[in-house]
Amino acid sequence: xxxxxxxxxxxxxxxxxxxxxxxxxxxxxxxxxxxxxxxxxxxxxxxxxxxxxxxxxxxxxxxxxxxxxxxxxxxxxxxxxxxxxxxxxxxxxxxxxxxxxxxxxxxxxxxxxxxxxxxxxxxxxxxxxxxxxxxxxxxxxxxxxxxxxxxxxxxxxxxxxxxxxxxxxxxxxxxxxxxxxxxxxxxxxxxxxxxxxxxxxxxxxxxxxxxxxxxxxxxxxxxxxxxxxxxxxxxxxxxxxxxxxxxxxxxxxxxxxxxxxxxxxxxxxxxxxxxxxxxxxxxxxxxxxxxxxxxxxxxxxxxxxxxxxxxxxxxxxxxxxxxx
Amino acid sequence: xxxxxxxxxxxxxxxxxxxxxxxxxxxxxxxxxxxxxxxxxxxxxxxxxxxxxxxxxxxxxxxxxxxxxxxxxxxxxxxxxxxxxxxxxxxxxxxxxxxxxxxxxxxxxxxxxxxxxxxxxxxxxxxxxxxxxxxxxxxxxxxxxxxxxxxxxxxxxxxxxxxxxxxxxxxxxxxxxxxxxxxxxxxxxxxxxxxxxxxxxxxxxxxxxxxxxxxxxxxxxxxxxxxxxxxxxxxxxxxxxxxxxxxxxxxxxxxxxxxxxxxxxxxxxxxxxxxxxxxxxxxxxxxxxxxxxxxxxxxxxxxxxxxxxxxxxxxxxxxxxxxxxxxxxxxxxxxxxxxxxxxxxxxxxxxxxxxxxxxxxxxxxxxxxxxxxxxxxxxxxxxxxxxxxxxxxxxxxxxxxxxxxxxxxxxxxxxxxxxxxxxxxxxxxxxxxxxxxxxxxxxxxxxxx
Numbered sequence: 001x002x003x004x005x006x007x008x009x010x011x012x013x014x015x016x017x018x019x020x021x022x023x024x025x026x027x028x029x030x031x032x033x034x035x036x037x038x039x040x041x042x043x044x045x046x047x048x049x050x051x052x053x054x055x056x057x058x059x060x061x062x063x064x065x066x067x068x069x070x071x072x073x074x075x076x077x078x079x080x081x082x083x084x085x086x087x088x089x090x091x092x093x094x095x096x097x098x099x100x101x102x103x104x105x106x107x108x109x110x111x112x113x114x115x116x117x118x119x120x121x122x123x124x125x126x127x128x129x130x131x132x133x134x135x136x137x138x139x140x141x142x143x144x145x146x147x148x149x150x151x152x153x154x155x156x157x158x159x160x161x162x163x164x165x166x167x168x169x170x171x172x173x174x175x176x177x178x179x180x181x182x183x184x185x186x187x188x189x190x191x192x193x194x195x196x197x198x199x200x201x202x203x204x205x206x207x208x209x210x211x212x213x214x215x216x217x218x219x220x221x222x223x224x225x226x227x228x229x230x231x232x233x234x235x236x237x238x239x240x241x242x243x244x245x246x247x248x249x250x251x252x253x254x255x256x257x258x259x260x261x262x263x264x265x266x267x268x269x270x271x272x273x274x275x276x277x278x279x280x281x282x283x284x285x286x287x288x289x290x291x292x293x294x295x296x297x298x299x300x301x302x303x304x305x306x307x308x309x310x311x312x313x314x315x316x317x318x319x320x321x322x323x324x
Numbered sequence: 325x326x327x328x329x330x331x332x333x334x335x336x337x338x339x340x341x342x343x344x345x346x347x348x349x350x351x352x353x354x355x356x357x358x359x360x361x362x363x364x365x366x367x368x369x370x371x372x373x374x375x376x377x378x379x380x381x382x383x384x385x386x387x388x389x390x391x392x393x394x395x396x397x398x399x400x401x402x403x404x405x406x407x408x409x410x411x412x413x414x415x416x417x418x419x420x421x422x423x424x425x426x427x428x429x430x431x432x433x434x435x436x437x438x439x440x441x442x443x444x445x446x447x448x449x450x451x452x453x454x455x456x457x458x459x460x461x462x463x464x465x466x467x468x469x470x471x472x473x474x475x476x477x478x479x480x481x482x483x484x485x486x487x488x489x490x491x492x493x494x495x496x497x498x499x500x501x502x503x504x505x506x507x508x509x510x511x512x513x514x515x516x517x518x519x520x521x522x523x524x525x526x527x528x529x530x531x532x533x534x535x536x537x538x539x540x541x542x543x544x545x546x547x548x549x550x551x552x553x554x555x556x557x558x559x560x561x562x563x564x565x566x567x568x569x570x571x572x573x574x575x576x577x578x579x580x581x582x583x584x585x586x587x588x589x590x591x592x593x594x595x596x597x598x599x600x601x602x603x604x605x606x607x608x609x610x611x612x613x614x615x616x617x618x619x620x621x622x623x624x625x626x627x628x629x630x631x632x633x634x635x636x637x638x639x640x641x642x643x644x645x646x647x648x649x650x651x652x653x654x655x656x657x658x659x660x661x662x663x664x665x666x667x668x669x670x671x672x673x674x675x676x677x678x679x680x681x682x683x684x685x686x687x688x689x690x691x692x693x694x695x696x697x698x699x700x701x702x703x704x705x706x707x708x709x710x711x712x713x714x715x716x717x718x719x720x721x722x723x724x725x726x727x728x729x730x731x732x733x734x735x736x737x738x739x740x741x742x743x744x745x746x747x748x749x750x751x752x753x754x755x756x757x758x759x760x761x762x763x764x765x766x767x768x769x770x771x772x773x
Contacts, residue, residue: 007590108412227579229603232410271587
């Protein structure tokens with residue numbers, strides 16, 4: 001039994017980290033009043049750049065580039081949503097489509113070959129055609145990784161460890177520090193924050209960039225840390241699951257940690273249940289589980305009283321303009 | 325469903341006819357190749373083409389003599405392809421695109437081919453229209469869901485030729501216009517050989533399968549794999565194999581395939597995994613376990629995937645659609661179109677289809693339309709020899725996985741214990757194409773969808 005729990009838990013952590021990283025950044029953007037629906041597109045751009053740059057320069061460069069690409073992508077959204085005050089839903093979805101198309105183009109066999117040769121002309125021939133990259137190595141923590149059951153928390157790769165640290169740190173910054181207070185006030189009442197001397201534009205821009213950076217990192221993790229095979233559209237809706245996770249977590253980084261592992265666990269369990277003969281009863285129902293959880297979360301949040309109690313940012317999705 | 329069975333004697337008769345027809349066809353193809361390779365100022369001459377379409381139960385041999393006059397340079401043939409996925413998917417559409425390039429290369433006459441990728445099934449009509457606008461005379465549509473629309477366009481444009489992949493409608497079958505043919509590269513024989521390798525290698529006696537959808541095509545591949553695994557494992561140990569199937573309900577889903585594969589390994593102790601999913605994800609998972617010191621094996625699917633699991637790769641099934649396409653190029657270029665329903669298996673589209681001695685076996689080398697991926701030297705030589713022997717025998721259809729010979733002389737039973745194939749019987753095309761039962765060695769029931 002202990003072995004079984006460990007086996008399920010180890011994979012749950014790996015699956016959940018994708019959602020955790022993506023939703024941590026998104027929480028910051030939404031807390032500042034910006035709905036970043038471009039998450040999916042930014043994630044896949046992160047995955048594509050991590051693929052190409054790992055082949056050319058290795059893991060560290062690849063992860064750095066993925067974060068930079070994520071930040072650059074989110075700047076497009078910041079420009080449209082913060083400065084031009086466009087509809088955030090439309091702008092975000094446009095970003096998603098841009099990311100899906102552009103990543104497919106840049107990582108397609110012929111274009112990828114040209115990019116790889118431009119980045120590193122001495123690259124071996126084999127790397128020009130292959131569609132995988134070396135996976136991030138597992139780094140077991142001595143002694144801790146040998147504890148039964150929870151040992152699997154300490155047999156993961158560097159990005160999973162980073163996500164353990166990032167969740168409490170981001171919670172601390174958001175709720176216990178002055179910049180965090182400014183960020184939340186901008187999302188609640190930008191006019192009041194502005195009157196208090198907080199630069200609404202600047203805060204919203206930074207928050208959007210944080211969400212972009214984390215989404216790029218989530219894409220890099222999905223590819224390098226979980227399933228290292230490049231596939232057009234490989235994020236397959238994970239960005240949207242992360243978006244619903246943000247609501248489920250009530251814009252709280254620590255609850256996002258739990259929610260991410262809940263979503264990850266549902267996905268892992270569905271393939272175990274099939275082997276107990278349960279999948280044959282209604283396979284589509286099992287495949288639906290993660291989305292059912294997401295819908296339940298969305299419904300709960302849409303109820304007004306619940307919304308007030310859990311503290312949804314009051315100005316989420318509303319552009320701010322000083323003249324009004 | 326079980327109608328159309330033939331006895332072994334009758335079958336051998338058919339096989340002999342096929343062999344004879346094969347020789348005739350080879351001669352004709354040789355003559356045609358010589359003709360096509362000739363100078364562009366070739367004098368008028370008569371060409372005889374013979375086509376052989378062989379199934380286990382039905383053999384159709386059509387011979388057509390075409391007299392044609394070729395004067396001056398040959399006309400440029402334009403060919404259009406419609407793909408359901410991106411050409412970079414490494415699985416299905418990538419395989420078709422490789423076939424397209426192969427056919428262009430080997431045609432020997434001026435040809436221009438172009439494609440539309442990632443075409444949703446509802447939009448195949450407009451894709452066909454744009455290909456025809458570019459001048460395509462011959463059009464290949466490469467997804468099951470394109471079938472009805474392809475038949476519709478074949479009706480509408482009788483001066484164009486259409487080939488649909490993986491469906492059952494064609495002029496030959498009588499349920500589509502004469503200018504529409506059907507073709508498919510069939511893998512179940514190769515899955516059986518993979519199964520032999522699996523049964524030879526497994527230490528736990530448990531094998532797994534990551535399946536895409538519970539449809540007849542995938543079900544017969546799973547059954548063939550499990551029958552092969554049981555054959556080798558039972559011969560080795562006297563015990564029956566245990567098999568588990570995990571469905572992902574996707575054709576392309578590398579991260580789902582990963583979760584399903586890990587569940588099979590860690591939950592049920594499977595140490596050989598076969599799969600129907602268009603990426604090497606399952607092989608990558610097996611390779612990761614190999615690197616951690618646990619022996620887990622997997623296979624290639626559609627393309628040679630050895631690079632993705634150099635240690636874990638046992639063998640696998642590979643398709644080269646090129647020869648099928650090339651055949652249609654030639655038919656259109658020589659105005660010798662006959663509607664056909666091609667079901668390409670081992671031995672088809674090879675220069676000749678009689679078997680070789682085991683020592684000279686071509687198993688593991690590219691040939692024909694479907695062939696075996698290179699065999700891992702880790703497979704004990706006794707079993708490598710059996711795999712090669714069966715591969716050679718299947719070229720002449722002397723061996724059939726879905727027969728008692730494929731199951732150590734035992735009748736093939738389903739999960740309820742009902743005998744599905746008894747001594748002297750072989751599964752025919754109809755039975756394979758509508759297979760909706762699992763062999764007895766599989767533990768999970770088949771999902772009803």
